[in-house]
Amino acid sequence: MLQQMDQVDIQLLRSDGSLTDEGRPIWDSISIEMKLHFHRWMVLARTFDRRSVILQRQGRIGTYAPLEGQEAAQVGSALALDREDWIFPTYREHGVAMIAGMPLDRILLYWMGRVEGNIAPEGVRVLPPYVPIATQLPQAMGAAWAAKLKGESSVTVAYFGDGATSEGDFHEALNFAGVFRLPCVFFCQNNHYAISVPFSRQSATPTVAEKSRAYNLPGVRVDGNDVLAVYHVMQEAVRRARRGEGATLIEAVTYRKGSHTTADDATRYREEEEVTDWVERRDPLTRLESLLIQEGLLTAGQVEECHDRCREEVDSAWKKAAKAEAPPPSHLFAHVYATLPAELKRQRAETEGRSYG
Amino acid sequence: MAELTLVQAIQDGLRTALQQDSRVVVLGEDVGKNGGVFRATEGLWKEFGDERVIDTPLAEAGIVGAAIGMAVNGLRPVAEIQFMGFIYPAFEQIITHAARLRTRTQGQRPASIVIRAPYGGGIRAPELHSDSTESLLVHTPGLKVVAPSTPYDAKGLLLAAIRDPDPVIYLEPMKLYRSVRQEVPAEDYEIPLGQARQVRKGDDLTVLTWGAMVPMVEKVAATWEQRGVYWDVLDLRSIYPLDEEAIICSVRKTGRVLIVHEAPKTGGVGAELTALIQEHAFLWLEAPITRVTGYDVPVPMFALEDDFRPNQGRIHQAAEKLIAF
Numbered sequence: 011m012l013q014q015m016d017q018v019d020i021q022l023l024r025s026d027g028s029l030t031d032e033g034r035p036i037w038d039s040i041s042i043e044m045k046l047h048f049h050r051w052m053v054l055a056r057t058f059d060r061r062s063v064i065l066q067r068q069g070r071i072g073t074y075a076p077l078e079g080q081e082a083a084q085v086g087s088a089l090a091l092d093r094e095d096w097i098f099p100t101y102r103e104h105g106v107a108m109i110a111g112m113p114l115d116r117i118l119l120y121w122m123g124r125v126e127g128n129i130a131p132e133g134v135r136v137l138p139p140y141v142p143i144a145t146q147l148p149q150a151m152g153a154a155w156a157a158k159l160k161g162e163s164s165v166t167v168a169y170f171g172d173g174a175t176s177e178g179d180f181h182e183a184l185n186f187a188g189v190f191r192l193p194c195v196f197f198c199q200n201n202h203y204a205i206s207v208p209f210s211r212q213s214a215t216p217t218v219a220e221k222s223r224a225y226n227l228p229g230v231r232v233d234g235n236d237v238l239a240v241y242h243v244m245q246e247a248v249r250r251a252r253r254g255e256g257a258t259l260i261e262a263v264t265y266r267k268g269s270h271t272t273a274d275d276a277t278r279y280r281e282e283e284e285v286t287d288w289v290e291r292r293d294p295l296t297r298l299e300s301l302l303i304q305e306g307l308l309t310a311g312q313v314e315e316c317h318d319r320c321r322e323e324v325d326s327a328w329k330k331a332a333k334a335e336a337p338p339p340s341h342l343f344a345h346v347y348a349t350l351p352a353e354l355k356r357q358r359a360e361t362e363g364r365s366y367g
Numbered sequence: 368m369a370e371l372t373l374v375q376a377i378q379d380g381l382r383t384a385l386q387q388d389s390r391v392v393v394l395g396e397d398v399g400k401n402g403g404v405f406r407a408t409e410g411l412w413k414e415f416g417d418e419r420v421i422d423t424p425l426a427e428a429g430i431v432g433a434a435i436g437m438a439v440n441g442l443r444p445v446a447e448i449q450f451m452g453f454i455y456p457a458f459e460q461i462i463t464h465a466a467r468l469r470t471r472t473q474g475q476r477p478a479s480i481v482i483r484a485p486y487g488g489g490i491r492a493p494e495l496h497s498d499s500t501e502s503l504l505v506h507t508p509g510l511k512v513v514a515p516s517t518p519y520d521a522k523g524l525l526l527a528a529i530r531d532p533d534p535v536i537y538l539e540p541m542k543l544y545r546s547v548r549q550e551v552p553a554e555d556y557e558i559p560l561g562q563a564r565q566v567r568k569g570d571d572l573t574v575l576t577w578g579a580m581v582p583m584v585e586k587v588a589a590t591w592e593q594r595g596v597y598w599d600v601l602d603l604r605s606i607y608p609l610d611e612e613a614i615i616c617s618v619r620k621t622g623r624v625l626i627v628h629e630a631p632k633t634g635g636v637g638a639e640l641t642a643l644i645q646e647h648a649f650l651w652l653e654a655p656i657t658r659v660t661g662y663d664v665p666v667p668m669f670a671l672e673d674d675f676r677p678n679q680g681r682i683h684q685a686a687e688k689l690i691a692f
Contacts, residue, residue: 096440129473137439138471142463148429149464152436152444159392159418160441178456182429189424345474346508348532351561351608 018263019219020243021233025292027300029238036242042307047089048237049302050316052081052295055105057320058114061328062104062121066272070332071121075102079235079267082294083199085109086240087167087262090248093133096157096166098150101139102199102266103169110136114327119334126337135164143204144174147183147196154187154194154257165251167195173204175221176212184259188225191256195247196227198259199234201266206279222259234262235294265292338362371551374544376518377407377483380525381445383555385415388443391529394421395430395447395483404449405485405544427457434480435465444480445529451486451538452498452666465534466509481528481535486514487579487629488676489542491669497541498666499578499630504536505607505639511560512606514538516581518549520604523558531560538606540579547582563610569597572686573617575640576627577603580677584627587682596690606636614640615647622653623689627677632660654692659685 022033029037037045059078066074077084084105091097097110104117111134120127120139128138140146150168157164174180175198187194198218202209215221222229228250232243240262247258265288269276276285302308308316339361343354350358352367359366371379384391393408399422402409412420423430427448434444448454454461461482469477488497504512511533515521521539528535566581567588576584581602588598599617603609618624624644626637637658644656659677667675 098436125471125473128471129475137476142459145432145459145463148432148460149436149439151429152433152438153440154436155433156437156440156442159437164440166436166440179428179432179459182424182426183432185424185426186429186433345470345472347469347511348477352611353608 017231018233019231020239021236022239022242023236023297023301025235025297027297027304029301033238037238040238044089045302045307048085048241049298049308050320051085051089051105051109052237052298053316054108054320054323055081055085056295057317057324058104058108058117061324062118063268063272065328066121071118072123073271073273074121075271076266076268077102077105079288079294080199080201080264081105082237082298083234083240083262083264086237087197087244087260090241090244091165091167093135094162094164095135095248096150096153096164097136098146098153098166098168099136099139100146100169100171101141102171103139106169107136110134112136114324115330115334118327118331122331124334124337126334144170144177144179146170147174147179148186151183151187151192151194154192154251155190157193158190163252165193165195165248167197169197169199171204172198172200172202172209172218173207173212174198175218176204184222184225184227184257187257188227191254193251193254194257195244195251196257196259197244198261200261200263203266203270203276203279205270205274218261219259225259227257227259229259229261231261231263234264235292235297237294237298264294368550368552370548371518372545372548373515373518373521373539374405374407376521376549376551377525377539378409378411379551379553380522381408381411382414383522384445384526384529385411385419387555388529390441390443391445392419392421392437392442393445393447394423394434396423396425396449398422398447403447405541407483407539408447427453428460431457431460431465431482434482435460435468435478438479439468439476443529446480446482448482448484450492450496451484451500452495454484457482461504461510461534461536462507466507469509469533477532478534479532481525481537483537483539485541485544486538487540487542488666488669488672489579491672492541494668497672499628499661501536501538501606502630502635502639505636509534511535511608512538513560513604514540514578514606515604516540516543516578516602518547518551520558520564522551523556524560524604526555527557527560530557535560538578542579543582558604561605561608561610563613564602564604565613566600566602567598569599570621571596572598572623572625572690573621574598574600574625574627575603575614576600577606578629580627580629583677583679584682587679587686590683591686609640609643611643611647614643618644618648619651622651623692624652624656625682625685625689626656626658627660627682628658629661629676631663632658633663635660654689657685657689
């Protein structure tokens with residue numbers, strides 16, 4: 011099982027922080043600024059994630075879906091996108107959302123059960139988290155289709171997990187995207203488990219990437235804990251889509267370090283040996299930090315400073331979210347229809363303690 | 368003005384929408400080259416091309432999901448589901464996303480789509496083609512549900528639905544596709560959603576109905592008129608939102624209510640209408656509100672179709688009891 015998951019098409023940065031022969035020129039071609047972006051966003055995503063788990067344990071936010079372990083997959087893919095590109099995420103893509111421009115306090119608001127947490131700032135093309143599995147894929151395909159029909163250059167990315175590949179919507183979306191050559195990237199973070207069920211129970215094929223052949227799309231299996239490789243394959247897929255050559259299926263092989271959500275207990279279904287292997291040997295952040303230090307781009311002290319700054323940033327986001335004024339009950343009715351039908355006006359009036367009609 | 372059948376009026380409405388607004392696209396199974404299995408999109412593919420009138424793979428969730436994504440990215444898609452009996456694979460997209468996207472994005476990215484679906488029985492369609500499950504959709508906050516019963520309404524309601532900012536389910540009574548002709552203006556016009564049509568005026572009995580039941584009710588009403596009993600018949604046209612004012616005014620005038628729909632009785636829209644009338648016109652009622660509906664059984668294969676659907680005899684008998692009460 012472990013060996014099978016080790017087989018990826020592309021790895022540029024090894025687990026020990028060294029570059030592969032193929033990785034060296036790609037690393038050298040990337041700006042220092044981008045390399046530091048990789049690091050800064052991965053640290054921020056992890057810091058945000060750890061703080062959110064604590065906030066949930068303290069009862070300050072609701073059930074939360076942690077991302078730790080998947081920082082490279084999220085950060086590498088999101089940094090390859092432009093502002094005009096559309097993002098259809100799952101409920102675990104906080105790292106992607108923050109890079110796309112969702113303020114941290116708004117992401118926190120969502121987990122506090124506040125629908126205002128879904129409001130994207132002007133120009134930020136991120137849809138709210140998709141809670142059912144794989145339903146975002148046909149919609150992402152539709153958004154990509156609209157871009158193609160309108161002659162726009164935007165690309166749409168659908169994020170999903172390995173469990174989503176079992177759903178019919180996965181097939182329908184990839185099939186349409188293949189038939190109509192749509193500018194879409196299907197980005198699967200194979201984190202090994204759909205809650206408790208391993209990928210070997212989701213799929214008779216050993217990989218997600220190979221499913222792309224059924225739709226005549228390229229499929230790439232990349233080391234999802236290698237931010238450089240993820241960034242590289244995502245850039246290729248996005249360029250391909252922008253050139254009008256259609257969709258790509260990317261399988262980023264990664265691992266969620268913790269449970270599915272804060273309401274789940276992963277020790278019931280995962281072997282300790284497997285967890286230790288991924289957590290200790292393959293951590294995406296340690297790997298990058300080790301490279302950045304080796305390359306002289308950061309000192310150990312600067313790495314520490316970055317962690318401190320991210321903690322401060324998350325702190326201030328939490329303070330802002332916690333202070334957000336509670337909406338009145340009548341807010342239930344604010345956006346159900348463009349214009350409220352009569353019965354809803356009566357119901358809204360009831361929440362306001364008055365009568366209507 | 369041309370005399371059109373209902374299905375021709377729908378086609379005319381689609382053509383008008385495609386001409387007027389470059390954001391409008393029509394997508395679905397067989398809607399392109401073939402012109403739709405009922406010919407609702409006949410000629411449109413030739414006229415507007417493959418990028419406006421799109422033959423899709425056979426995949427209802429894919430069609431509706433794509434339409435939602437297109438709407439998010441600025442188009443005004445009109446998706447066709449070939450028969451309402453086949454809409455269920457798309458239910459997750461409709462109920463979980465189309466209906467809620469306005470709320471979930473706080474008005475930022477509503478799913479401004481129309482889903483057209485032929486519905487109901489009466490044309491001897493094969494098994495599982497003839498459902499009338501409008502109440503499942505009416506029960507879902509965020510959706511609007513309409514069903515025309517005349518060619519004139521079919522075009523005007525469709526244009527209003529396409530321009531409505533909310534997702535609209537546009538149900539087409541298959542039985543009426545070709546059974547009536549009516550003059551339909553060539554120009555652009557809208558029938559506002561949420562307004563019932565007064566089919567007949569009377570003081571003795573209110574009949575609330577829609578879709579393929581409308582002409583059937585009209586026939587029975589005509590026979591009662593010969594006996595000097597006048598029915599106030601409302602074609603609801605819009606099943607959600609309801610024209611509450613027209614319904615309540617009529618009930619307060621007549622004091623007697625008959626509801627006729629093709630869908631099964633339990634949990635049907637008739638139950639909702641009954642409750643609405645109880646809430647707003649209880650003191651005006653002079654007889655129990657009565658429903659004539661399809662039975663609470665799966666829509667049968669066509670050998671028993673006429674026994675399942677409301678017919679003139681059942682409507683007549685129910686009216687007899689109501690008026691004598």
